[in-house]
Amino acid sequence: MSTTTASPAHAGPGGARRRPGRRAALLTALALAVPGLAGPIGATSASAIPVLPDAATSPSGSTIQALGRSEGCGTDPGQEPGSSVLRTLTSDGRERTVQLHLPDGYRSDRAWPVVLVFHGRGNTGAGTEAFSGLDALPAIVAYGNGVIGTGDGDRQAWEGAPYSAPGVDDVAYTNDLLDTLESELCVDPRRVYATGKSNGAGFTGILACELSDRIAAIAPVAAALYGTGHPDCDPERPVPVISFHGTQDATIPYDGDADRGLPAIQDWVGGWVERNDCRVRPRVEETAFDVTTSSWTRCDDGAEVTHVAVLGGGHTWPGEDSYSGGGYATHSIEAHEVMWDFLRDERLPTRFVCERAGLGVSS
Numbered sequence: 325m326s327t328t329t330a331s332p333a334h335a336g337p338g339g340a341r342r343r344p345g346r347r348a349a350l351l352t353a354l355a356l357a358v359p360g361l362a363g364p365i366g367a368t369s370a371s372a373i374p375v376l377p378d379a380a381t382s383p384s385g386s387t388i389q390a391l392g393r394s395e396g397c398g399t400d401p402g403q404e405p406g407s408s409v410l411r412t413l414t415s416d417g418r419e420r421t422v423q424l425h426l427p428d429g430y431r432s433d434r435a436w437p438v439v440l441v442f443h444g445r446g447n448t449g450a451g452t453e454a455f456s457g458l459d460a461l462p463a464i465v466a467y468g469n470g471v472i473g474t475g476d477g478d479r480q481a482w483e484g485a486p487y488s489a490p491g492v493d494d495v496a497y498t499n500d501l502l503d504t505l506e507s508e509l510c511v512d513p514r515r516v517y518a519t520g521k522s523n524g525a526g527f528t529g530i531l532a533c534e535l536s537d538r539i540a541a542i543a544p545v546a547a548a549l550y551g552t553g554h555p556d557c558d559p560e561r562p563v564p565v566i567s568f569h570g571t572q573d574a575t576i577p578y579d580g581d582a583d584r585g586l587p588a589i590q591d592w593v594g595g596w597v598e599r600n601d602c603r604v605r606p607r608v609e610e611t612a613f614d615v616t617t618s619s620w621t622r623c624d625d626g627a628e629v630t631h632v633a634v635l636g637g638g639h640t641w642p643g644e645d646s647y648s649g650g651g652y653a654t655h656s657i658e659a660h661e662v663m664w665d666f667l668r669d670e671r672l673p674t675r676f677v678c679e680r681a682g683l684g685v686s687s
Contacts, residue, residue: 392677393435394506394513401509405430408453415500416493422501423449423467425459426509437463437515437668438505440498440531440539442524443470444649445487445548446479452521455641455648457660463517464509466501470494470524482520482527485550486585494527495534502538513680514672519543519663521641521648522576525567526550529592532565533557537679541565541627541670543663546639546649548576549592550585561673562600562627566666567593568659570637574651578633593618593631600627612656615642625673630666632657 403409408425430436439461443452449467452458458465471489473481481487483494498518505511518528518539525544530551532542536559545568569589571578580588597604602620609617614636620629634642638651643658 392512392514394509394511396432396506396508397435397510398432399508399510401426401430401432408450408459410450413500413504415497418471418492420471420497420501421449421469423453423469425453425465425467427459427462427464429462430464432510435510435512437517438502438511439463439465439667440501440516440518440528441465441467442482442518442520442527443467443480444520444522444524444546445473445481445485446477447521447524448480452524455644455646456521457643457645457658458519461660461664463515464505464511466505468497468501468524482523484527484530484552484554485523485548486552488523488552495531498531498535499538513538513677514674515540515668515670516672517541517543517667517670519545520547521545522639523548529557530554532563533559536560536563537676538672539563540672541667543567543659543667545641545659546570546573546576547589547592549587549589552585557595557599559599560676562624563596564600564627564629564666564670565593565596566630566632566663568632568634568642568663570634570640570651572636572651573639575639575649589631593629596629597623600624600629602627602629606631612654614654615656628666632659632662 403426405426406428408423410421411424412419412421439458441449441452441458443449449469453467470480470482471492472478473487473489475487481489483492502516506513516539518531520528525547526549528542528544529547529549531539533554541564543566547567569578576586578589580586597620600623602623606618606620611617614634616633616635618631623629634654636652637654639649640651640653641648641659642654644653
């Protein structure tokens, strides 16, 4: 249909309660925790893109045969372990693509976690794969591709931004992508995580609000948190969050931009601390000379919130393997390693997996 694009694998290591008056105290704590707070398109070559089955033809949840194992267990994945291939699927009547990476050592008799990755505006899944280091994770990594939005240039974008393509349902795309992965690969549906950069990172925030029955935890990087068309956040469960942002990000300012509808990063993090009903005072660690990590624990259902502030950092991916955006990029940490330490032990509550499987189990 189109061409397959393979990328070399990177080697590497394997209902919210709110209390009156908490927001002001929370934001003060976060401000004190982080003192001093005042890219190129990844191209894919054209050749034949393998077509994945249309997930919409199967009832939602039918892919789950047993808790922790998907219908695709025991089937041929259609690509070699350690490889990345551009594949297609149909979602909402539209042909969409995903850059799909299988980990080294992938076996169809073992259920693997899934990391969904959403690129920034004007980038691609392959472009994000190139700078992020996420291929090193012991997980299936699915780099989604958005649809060309509005504004200057043919730039792909994700739902929730003022420049995203009108009428495109990227939440449905995410559901269809997961259905397809579960039917074609051996997936652990309890261990699905979402990360992304900029516009894509902002979209992971929408997924945490609207697909908390499917996404176990999120890890946005340099998030553009417009939320256009999604003003409210009412997840079905507390969602663990780890976020990364540079304090000198000139594209998506750390202190927000009211004229563009962008909240201060402190406010956004504080919203999740409240939503997850964590204790107000964070644990603060000077991770490196240019990195401060603030963590909120004792949260409902253990859904912790962590914020990694890169002091002086720009609109960049910490530990980037190639150019990821303008400004200073720290190499004191590797974002993919830090987020995996946070994400890897998070599990979706079993009741959601059972409900999708039609088992009617509530605990």
